[in-house]
Amino acid sequence: MAQMNVSIPEKLKSWAEARVAGGDYASTSDYVRDLIRRDRETAEHRTWLKAEIEKGLASPTLDQDAFAVIDELIAEGPSRHDAA
Numbered sequence: 001m002a003q004m005n006v007s008i009p010e011k012l013k014s015w016a017e018a019r020v021a022g023g024d025y026a027s028t029s030d031y032v033r034d035l036i037r038r039d040r041e042t043a044e045h046r047t048w049l050k051a052e053i054e055k056g057l058a059s060p061t062l063d064q065d066a067f068a069v070i071d072e073l074i075a076e077g078p079s080r081h082d083a084a
């Protein structure tokens with residue numbers, strides 16, 4: 001396993017140690033590894049979300065005629081159901 005040395009302010013060190021003391025993590029290293037894993041997952045999700053947004057923005061848009069057809073189908077919905 002690779003090793004990193006990180007300098008952090010005393011308040012952050014105390015916070016991490018409190019998380020370990022509270023039983024949430026086995027060690028401060030375990031806590032930092034978990035934070036990095038979560039950050040990686042968040043970054044991957046954000047990348048996926050941005051790609052999906054770009055796909056949506058690149059997709060064709062409906063013109064006003066299409067909305068009129070949709071409105072007609074919605075309005076006819078109950079009458080079509082009653083006829084069946």
